Amino acid sequence: MIRNASLYVLLTVLECCLATGVVRGDDRPVVYTSNYPIYFFATEIAGSEVDVRLPQMEGDPAYWAPNSDQTAELQAANLVLLNGAGYENWLNFVSLHEERLVDTSAGLADSLLPLMEAAVHQHGPEGEHSHVGTAFTTWLDPKLAAGQAHAITAALVKLKPEQEAGFNDRLARLQRRLKQLDLDLDQVFTALGDQPVVFSHPVYQYLESRYSINGRSVHWEPDAVPNFRQWIDFQKLLAGHPAKLMIWEGEPLPEVSDKLAQQGLISVVFDPAGNRPEHGDYFEVMENNRQRLLTVLGML
Amino acid sequence: MNGALQLGWRYLAYHRFKTAVLLASVTLMMFLPAATRLLVEDSAQALNARAALTPLLVGAKGSQLELVLSSLYFHAESPPEISYQVFKDVRDTELVIAIPLHARFRARDFPVVGTSLDYFEFRNLELAEGRLLGLLGECVIGAGVARKLGIGAGDSLVTSPETVFDLAGVYPLKMKVAGVFAPSGTPDDEAVFVDVRTSWVIQGMGHGHQDLAEASAGNAVLSRGEGAITANASLVQYNEITPQNVREFHFHGDTGGFPLTAVIAVPPDEKNGTLLRGRYLDNKESSEQLAVPGAVLDDLLETVFTVQNYVVLGLLILSLATVAVIVLVFLLSQQLRRGEFFTLRRMGASRAFIALLVASEIVFVFAASLVLAALMTWTVRAWATKLLLSLMTF
Numbered sequence: 001m002i003r004n005a006s007l008y009v010l011l012t013v014l015e016c017c018l019a020t021g022v023v024r025g026d027d028r029p030v031v032y033t034s035n036y037p038i039y040f041f042a043t044e045i046a047g048s049e050v051d052v053r054l055p056q057m058e059g060d061p062a063y064w065a066p067n068s069d070q071t072a073e074l075q076a077a078n079l080v081l082l083n084g085a086g087y088e089n090w091l092n093f094v095s096l097h098e099e100r101l102v103d104t105s106a107g108l109a110d111s112l113l114p115l116m117e118a119a120v121h122q123h124g125p126e127g128e129h130s131h132v133g134t135a136f137t138t139w140l141d142p143k144l145a146a147g148q149a150h151a152i153t154a155a156l157v158k159l160k161p162e163q164e165a166g167f168n169d170r171l172a173r174l175q176r177r178l179k180q181l182d183l184d185l186d187q188v189f190t191a192l193g194d195q196p197v198v199f200s201h202p203v204y205q206y207l208e209s210r211y212s213i214n215g216r217s218v219h220w221e222p223d224a225v226p227n228f229r230q231w232i233d234f235q236k237l238l239a240g241h242p243a244k245l246m247i248w249e250g251e252p253l254p255e256v257s258d259k260l261a262q263q264g265l266i267s268v269v270f271d272p273a274g275n276r277p278e279h280g281d282y283f284e285v286m287e288n289n290r291q292r293l294l295t296v297l298g299m300l
Numbered sequence: 301m302n303g304a305l306q307l308g309w310r311y312l313a314y315h316r317f318k319t320a321v322l323l324a325s326v327t328l329m330m331f332l333p334a335a336t337r338l339l340v341e342d343s344a345q346a347l348n349a350r351a352a353l354t355p356l357l358v359g360a361k362g363s364q365l366e367l368v369l370s371s372l373y374f375h376a377e378s379p380p381e382i383s384y385q386v387f388k389d390v391r392d393t394e395l396v397i398a399i400p401l402h403a404r405f406r407a408r409d410f411p412v413v414g415t416s417l418d419y420f421e422f423r424n425l426e427l428a429e430g431r432l433l434g435l436l437g438e439c440v441i442g443a444g445v446a447r448k449l450g451i452g453a454g455d456s457l458v459t460s461p462e463t464v465f466d467l468a469g470v471y472p473l474k475m476k477v478a479g480v481f482a483p484s485g486t487p488d489d490e491a492v493f494v495d496v497r498t499s500w501v502i503q504g505m506g507h508g509h510q511d512l513a514e515a516s517a518g519n520a521v522l523s524r525g526e527g528a529i530t531a532n533a534s535l536v537q538y539n540e541i542t543p544q545n546v547r548e549f550h551f552h553g554d555t556g557g558f559p560l561t562a563v564i565a566v567p568p569d570e571k572n573g574t575l576l577r578g579r580y581l582d583n584k585e586s587s588e589q590l591a592v593p594g595a596v597l598d599d600l601l602e603t604v605f606t607v608q609n610y611v612v613l614g615l616l617i618l619s620l621a622t623v624a625v626i627v628l629v630f631l632l633s634q635q636l637r638r639g640e641f642f643t644l645r646r647m648g649a650s651r652a653f654i655a656l657l658v659a660s661e662i663v664f665v666f667a668a669s670l671v672l673a674a675l676m677t678w679t680v681r682a683w684a685t686k687l688l689l690s691l692m693t694f
Contacts, residue, residue, distance in 0.1 A: 065546075065547070068431070068434050068435075071434040071435070072431060072432075072434070075417060075432060075434075089547070092436070092497070092549070092550070092551075093435055093436035093437075093497075093541075093546045093547070093549060094434065094435060094436075095416070095417055095432070095433040095434060095435070095436075095438075095495045096417065097416070097417050097418060098391075098416055098418070099391070099397065099418070
């Protein structure tokens with residue numbers, strides 16, 4: 001009995017040590033990622049050959065910026081895998097080794113969607129200018145996500161050429177799963193047809209584009225009650241775009257979803273999975289999104 | 301024998317002025333040719349060492365020497381510029397590691413060098429204090445800058461305006477010192493390093509201001525039209541980049557057209573370097589040129605060595621003349637001292653004793669001159685090379 005208990009304790013300690021890399025004398029290359037989808041794809045492709053990390057970030061990684069400690073970690077990394085498409089705004093003001101940055105959507109430039117024109121402003125002698133950009137939630141289109149996975153694989157192969165076969169095998173497996181996800185989502189949105197949809201935030205451009213969703217976006221936060229002006233604008237939107245479904249990034253406040261229900265709109269969450277989910281992984285989050293959509297489709 | 305040496309020594313000590321003139325003449329005769337040669341050789345070695353460690357440079361067409369000196373020593377006032385696109389093109393060849401350089405501005409008389417983190421690895425610069433550049437608006441200073449200005453990590457440094465008459469020009473930028481490099485004995489000790497984007501902010505190509513779309517910017521808005529906002533002169537532009545306002549900083553236009561003064565290209569092997577050189581040699585219409593700093597400085601030093609040979613030859617001829625004069629001085633001196641030598645002979649001194657007396661005087665003068673010349677040469681070697689290199693930095 002005591003021997004068994006000792007053996008159990010020893011095994012537990014060994015497992016902990018292995019998990020923290022204490023025993024293996026971890027000399028694996030360190031690769032940082034800038035959001036959860038890229039982190040997930042990289043871990044799936046890299047297996048245990050590379051130490052893939054996602055910095056601790058609160059909220060939406062699109063609005064994250066590294067602090068000085070995180071900047072030092074990014075500077076010391078062997079690679080930094082970026083989502084690209086203007087997602088990493090912090091790159092404009094953080095100094096990193098440029099040759100270690102990998103823009104995973106650089107090869108998808110033709111498929112990237114421009115954002116609506118921002119307000120033009122003018123000051124000083126430079127003339128008019130605006131700060132426009134590109135829609136960046138590329139991973140919501142599984143085909144683009146597959147392209148990003150391919151770019152991640154190429155970067156990892158450069159880092160560890162001797163592991164090329166393993167990386168390619170795991171990439172093929174990931175791409176099969178992304179293809180299946182694409183088919184599943186296509187089935188759901190085909191059932192939705194041309195029905196007008198409102199998105200709570202302008203982050204679903206690639207989902208709209210991929211599945212030809214008849215959508216319009218507002219700028220509402222799930223944890224905030226829209227002000228009077230926003231409700232007025234919303235009514236105007238509905239007048240020309242009679243939606244019955246509103247897709248949210250997160251669970252809206254009950255008073256907001258109730259008020260929407262009174263106006264005949266069903267609220268449903270489609271989590272973009274930009275940050276590390278509390279439970280499950282990228283595919284589980286997408287499957288949950290699909291299940292929720294399937295549920296509300298029956299109510300429309 | 302001791303008596304002859306002592307008499308010789310006493311003679312020199314008694315005729316102080318004559319001895320001093322002799323010492324000065326012989327010392328300079330020994331020092332000048334040796335110091336000239338050693339100084340030129342040491343300076344050439346120091347120049348070549350930095351040039352040899354910088355394999356290739358891409359810059360604007362024009363004087364290759366100017367390009368090399370401004371890129372290695374950051375001394376140029378307004379070096380010709382190339383576009384950041386050139387850096388991207390060199391990098392995208394994947395033949396070399398490309399390092400951007402934008403060395404145009406100054407902060408309290410020290411050159412501000414806009415570059416990337418790769419520069420510090422390339423030059424093997426070690427931090428003595430603080431950390432590397434992290435955020436836009438931060439700088440890392442060389443050991444000489446830290447010592448002369450008495451600043452360190454956590455302090456601030458303000459850039460100098462390009463001209464005091466440019467009242468409407470770019471405002472100075474207050475930079476935070478993120479770290480200090482350990483002394484390297486190179487011009488990097490006397491430089492202030494920033495991210496190349498920070499140097500663009502200094503140049504006024506990027507700036508930060510409050511968001512004009514926000515209601516709080518009301519007083520700064522001149523007009524707000526359909527999709528267009530015009531600011532008035534009261535719009536406050538930040539002159540310091542902090543973690544709080546860094547997100548407000550932005551660049552207008554395509555950064556590909558933004559300026560650099562050079563690109564350092566570091567090929568992994570000779571083949572890649574040759575391939576890159578071939579691309580620039582083939583492209584006659586390019587507005588850029590590729591220079592090999594080692595070769596450019598070799599050409600310069602060849603000229604310097606030729607001039608040095610003429611100078612040394614002239615000094616040697618002068619030395620011969622000095623020797624002739626010294627011999628004459630000694631011969632005339634013997635004539636004047638005939639009575640002294642006669643007295644010594646009458647006192648029983650041999651001819652050998654008198655010869656030893658005269659020889660000891662000559663040996664004392666030459667030995668003392670040799671020591672003095674050696675000391676002066678050592679001093680020159682210790683300080684002159686540093687002085688010469690520091691002059692090239694400014």
